[in-house]
Amino acid sequence: xxxxxxxxxxxxxxxxxxxxxxxxxxxxxxxxxxxxxxxxxxxxxxxxxxxxxxxxxxxxxxxxxxxxxxxxxxxxxxxxxxxxxxxxxxxxxxxxxxxxxxxxxxxxxxxxxxxxxxxxxxxxxxxxxxxxxxxxxxxxxxxxxxxxxxxxxxxxxxxxxxxxxxxxxxxxxxxxxxxxxxxxxxxxxxxxxxxxxxxxxxxxxxxxxxxxxxxxxxxxxxxxxxxxxxxxxxxxxxxxxxxxxxxxxxxxxxxxxxxxxxxxxxxxxxxxxxxxxxxxxxxxxxxxxxxxxxxxxxxxxxxxxxxxxxxxxxxxxxxxxxxxxxxxxxxxxxxxxxxxxxxxxxxxxxxxxxxxxxxxxxxxxxxxxxxxxxxxxxxxxxxxxxxxxxxxxxxxxxxxxxxxxxxxxxxxxxxxxxxxxxxxxxxxxxxxxxxxxxxxxxxxxxxxxxxxxxxxx
Amino acid sequence: xxxxxxxxxxxxxxxxxxxxxxxxxxxxxxxxxxxxxxxxxxxxxxxxxxxxxxxxxxxxxxxxxxxxxxxxxxxxxxxxxxxxxxxxxxxxxxxxxxxxxxxxxxxxxxxxxxxxxxxxxxxxxxxxxxxxxxxxxxxxxxxxxxxxxxxxxxxxxxxxxxxxxxxxxxxxxxxxxxxxxxxxxxxxxxxxxxxxxxxxxxxxxxxxxxxxxxxxxxxxxxxxxxxxxxxxxxxxxxxxxxxxxxxxxxxxxxxxxxxxxxxxxxxxxxxxxxxxxxxxxxxxxxxxxxxxxxxxxxxxxxxxxxxxxxxxxxxxxxxxxxxxxxxxxxxxxxxxxxxxxxxxxxxxxxxxxxxxxxxxxxxxxxxxxxxxxxxxxxxxxxxxxxxxxxxxxxxxxxxxxxxxxxxxxxxxxxxxxxxxxxxxxxxxxxxxxxxxxxxxxxxxxxxxxxxxxxxxxxxxxxxxxxxxxxxxxxxxx
Numbered sequence: 001x002x003x004x005x006x007x008x009x010x011x012x013x014x015x016x017x018x019x020x021x022x023x024x025x026x027x028x029x030x031x032x033x034x035x036x037x038x039x040x041x042x043x044x045x046x047x048x049x050x051x052x053x054x055x056x057x058x059x060x061x062x063x064x065x066x067x068x069x070x071x072x073x074x075x076x077x078x079x080x081x082x083x084x085x086x087x088x089x090x091x092x093x094x095x096x097x098x099x100x101x102x103x104x105x106x107x108x109x110x111x112x113x114x115x116x117x118x119x120x121x122x123x124x125x126x127x128x129x130x131x132x133x134x135x136x137x138x139x140x141x142x143x144x145x146x147x148x149x150x151x152x153x154x155x156x157x158x159x160x161x162x163x164x165x166x167x168x169x170x171x172x173x174x175x176x177x178x179x180x181x182x183x184x185x186x187x188x189x190x191x192x193x194x195x196x197x198x199x200x201x202x203x204x205x206x207x208x209x210x211x212x213x214x215x216x217x218x219x220x221x222x223x224x225x226x227x228x229x230x231x232x233x234x235x236x237x238x239x240x241x242x243x244x245x246x247x248x249x250x251x252x253x254x255x256x257x258x259x260x261x262x263x264x265x266x267x268x269x270x271x272x273x274x275x276x277x278x279x280x281x282x283x284x285x286x287x288x289x290x291x292x293x294x295x296x297x298x299x300x301x302x303x304x305x306x307x308x309x310x311x312x313x314x315x316x317x318x319x320x321x322x323x324x325x326x327x328x329x330x331x332x333x334x335x336x337x338x339x340x341x342x343x344x345x346x347x348x349x350x351x352x353x354x355x356x357x358x359x360x361x362x363x364x365x366x367x368x369x370x371x372x373x374x375x376x377x378x379x380x381x382x383x384x385x386x387x388x389x390x391x392x393x394x395x396x397x398x399x400x401x402x403x404x405x406x407x408x409x410x411x412x413x414x415x416x417x418x419x420x421x422x423x424x425x426x427x428x429x430x431x432x433x434x435x436x437x438x439x440x441x442x443x444x445x446x447x448x449x450x451x452x453x454x455x456x457x
Numbered sequence: 458x459x460x461x462x463x464x465x466x467x468x469x470x471x472x473x474x475x476x477x478x479x480x481x482x483x484x485x486x487x488x489x490x491x492x493x494x495x496x497x498x499x500x501x502x503x504x505x506x507x508x509x510x511x512x513x514x515x516x517x518x519x520x521x522x523x524x525x526x527x528x529x530x531x532x533x534x535x536x537x538x539x540x541x542x543x544x545x546x547x548x549x550x551x552x553x554x555x556x557x558x559x560x561x562x563x564x565x566x567x568x569x570x571x572x573x574x575x576x577x578x579x580x581x582x583x584x585x586x587x588x589x590x591x592x593x594x595x596x597x598x599x600x601x602x603x604x605x606x607x608x609x610x611x612x613x614x615x616x617x618x619x620x621x622x623x624x625x626x627x628x629x630x631x632x633x634x635x636x637x638x639x640x641x642x643x644x645x646x647x648x649x650x651x652x653x654x655x656x657x658x659x660x661x662x663x664x665x666x667x668x669x670x671x672x673x674x675x676x677x678x679x680x681x682x683x684x685x686x687x688x689x690x691x692x693x694x695x696x697x698x699x700x701x702x703x704x705x706x707x708x709x710x711x712x713x714x715x716x717x718x719x720x721x722x723x724x725x726x727x728x729x730x731x732x733x734x735x736x737x738x739x740x741x742x743x744x745x746x747x748x749x750x751x752x753x754x755x756x757x758x759x760x761x762x763x764x765x766x767x768x769x770x771x772x773x774x775x776x777x778x779x780x781x782x783x784x785x786x787x788x789x790x791x792x793x794x795x796x797x798x799x800x801x802x803x804x805x806x807x808x809x810x811x812x813x814x815x816x817x818x819x820x821x822x823x824x825x826x827x828x829x830x831x832x833x834x835x836x837x838x839x840x841x842x843x844x845x846x847x848x849x850x851x852x853x854x855x856x857x858x859x860x861x862x863x864x865x866x867x868x869x870x871x872x873x874x875x876x877x878x879x880x881x882x883x884x885x886x887x888x889x890x891x892x893x894x895x896x897x898x899x900x901x902x903x904x905x906x907x908x909x910x911x912x913x914x915x916x917x918x919x920x921x922x923x924x925x926x927x928x929x930x931x932x933x934x
């Protein structure tokens with residue numbers, strides 16, 4: 001609740017900051033302060049959850065889960081501001097507006113983690129999406145950026161339409177928008193229900209870039225300014241996942257209803273894993289590789305949606321944190337390089353040992369090597385799926401795909417450490433290095449001792 | 458507490474070593490590895506006086522998962538920890554005068570891999586075991602890729618992907634079993650009795666991971682290239698200690714947890730192992746590259762050990778454990794000699810060698826003794842282990858024992874052939890420039906030969922150490 005209010009207020013506040021503060025680099029500090037305050041305000045909400053969750057006007061439910069997820073999302077955004085904030089000015093004139101848009105997205109994410117009404121779900125998805133269309137096209141003199149924005153907007157609004165249609169059908173079948181009261185699946189199944197669930201599943205699969213609804217992802221992530229791709233591919237994706245998981249775990253798991261959609265989502269998961277991982281192998285540009293890797297990682301997060309148990313809930317939070325921090329870190333390093341191809345990384349370990357080291361840790365985390373956060377993230381989602389039962393084929397497919405993922409993540413490590421070359425690296429400030437080390441510490445601490453996060457649940 | 462120190466000393470020293478400049482890392486690693494050895498010997502004494510329980514250490518780790526930081530030592534674990542603790546100082550003494558680029562990282566990574574290995578051999582919690590299993594691999598990956606031969610990057614990567622895939626399959630198996638037990642503790646794992654059908658496929662999830670690490674035919678294709686391309690100190694770690702992780706994994710985590718699965722598939726595994734023995738021996742006979750020759754001989758030896766695990770009787774398991782230790786010592790000795798020859802002459806081809814005995818008599822003597830131990834001549838340490846393993850195999854199936862026995866004859870053929878080509882014959886212009894052993898090299902080889910002879914004549918301490926570790930065997934049969 002506080003997170004929603006504070007991030008919306010800071011969005012408006014930063015638009016005004018743009019009018020009065022002329023030094024573009026200092027706007028970053030307002031944003032960082034804003035994120036810190038929003039983080040603290042969000043934790044104050046824990047008061048409301050001492051005696052279970054609190055529901056406001058049947059619209060928003062403040063639970064420990066939502067507060068914790070908001071903390072992860074705002075925390076990841078804070079890391080993002082610290083690491084990438086100074087690159088905003090390279091994109092265009094309206095630096096303050098970009099920060100404002102990101103705060104608005106954050107407001108949408110806080111809604112996504114706590115909606116208890118389908119209308120709020122729709123609002124959340126829209127608030128998350130619309131600022132992204134603008135950010136994708138922020139580099140307005142660049143054709144690729146324009147193409148990305150247009151593609152994203154057309155495809156995105158189409159899928160939002162399908163989501164709305166799904167909501168309407170579910171309302172038709174159940175007569176309520178409230179996700180806890182929908183309660184379908186106990187009596188005889190109405191065709192409207194199935195159509196509605198399918199439509200919502202497809203629309204949300206689009207938002208989280210699950211195959212076969214992923215075709216927009218590589219072009220949009222590749223075409224958008226890199227600094228915004230870093231946000232879109234991480235925190236935003238986690239936010240969409242939380243909406244997906246919340247909807248399907250709360251609204252569509254009553255009675256025997258889950259029997260009807262688990263197999264469909266399982267097939268989507270399998271496709272996402274295969275397509276994301278196999279295509280990523282063939283990429284030469286690291287930025288595009290990260291776009292496909294984000295599809296592959298989405299495949300793992302989908303496990304948390306199929307598995308309806310507490311392990312999955314813990315898993316999705318851990319996955320969101322591990323994946324966001326590690327990816328933001330890699331994008332931040334990428335922003336400092338001139339050449340986004342794999343060859344651009346050649347010899348980085350010699351010229352910038354710290355950058356190479358942190359990138360290695362982030363890549364190991366994405367690959368799911370123990371002692372990094374990525375391992376426990378993968379562990380929890382896979383364990384949740386095994387616990388669910390009947391999904392062992394999918395789990396084995398997933399570990400085979402994880403082995404494939406090692407191939408493309410390690411190609412970057414090999415380029416940095418084992419290949420000679422002189423990479424073109426922009427000047428790296430001490431603050432930036434400190435930020436990277438902070439991110440590495442988060443990744444390693446979560447990898448050794450995931451309870452730090454889970455104890456809050 | 459001693460058990461934790463075994464992991465902690467190399468871990469901390471390894472992390473510090475990264476930050477040191479010049480010779481600091483080298484000195485630190487030598488000191489740390491000797492300290493680890495001292496702790497290892499302390500643990501052994503405590504084990505003898507107070508038993509295995511006194512070496513257990515448990516702390517909370519992730520209560521949500523029912524996983525604890527639970528380490529301890531039984532006879533087999535202690536034996537392998539001692540092997541690790543002895544090997545690292547030997548390696549560090551041998552390479553003490555060598556210069557490596559970025560020395561601090563080299564020594565740091567070596568120590569981290571030691572910490573990982575110690576963790577694997579002490580873990581009594583399946584999740585912890587898995588974490589250490591991976592932790593031992595990552596430093597070795599970087600060591601091979603940065604300091605290896607020309608084709609190192611591709612070769613090491615193949616090795617990494619192979620083993621990583623194996624471990625992921627094991628992870629699925631662990632999760633599946635955890636789902637029944639809701640605890641990762643070894644004692645809970647072993648008290649679980651799964652239905653036969655489940656054990657049958659779970660067996661392969663685990664076995665593939667261990668078989669890749671050992672390696673057992675047909676999972677061995679990464680091994681010869683990796684041994685050849687790795688810097689020799691890393692090859693020592695890989696072939697002396699790391700392959701034991703696979704054997705250890707089977708004895709600790711596979712046989713007691715999935716006894717029926719192991720029983721069902723024992724013949725299949727044994728046939729694979731025996732194919733591996735004959736196949737690797739035949740290739741070793743034709744090898745002209747000394748590093749590859751030793752690599753293939755290692756596959757043959759490991760094949761015999763893998764076969765004897767699945768013979769399911771006490772002799773073979775005892776013999777296996779004794780042989781794990783002795784094979785580690787012997788093969789590290791062989792690699793030290795290879796390292797010395799390569800360092801001095803920069804050749805690997807057997808046909809270019811010859812006549813070394815004339816110019817480096819001490820080196821030649823050590824090579825002969827260690828090679829004879831490697832083919833298990835009586836009065837060397839290799840004999841007792843192989844004898845027990847064959848006794849066990851014989852009890853299981855006479856034909857298997859007979860065919861596997863061919864491996865011994867073949868190993869004599871290629872080893873003696875190697876000795877002949879390396880040290881006897883005419884010296885050429887290159888080999889006549891060889892200088893004899895330096896102090897550090899003499900010390901490490903003397904220690905190895907001392908172990909070989911002492912354990913060859915008096916293997917009782919080793920046999921005693923591992924005598925209690927097969928208590929769960931009744932359940933298997």
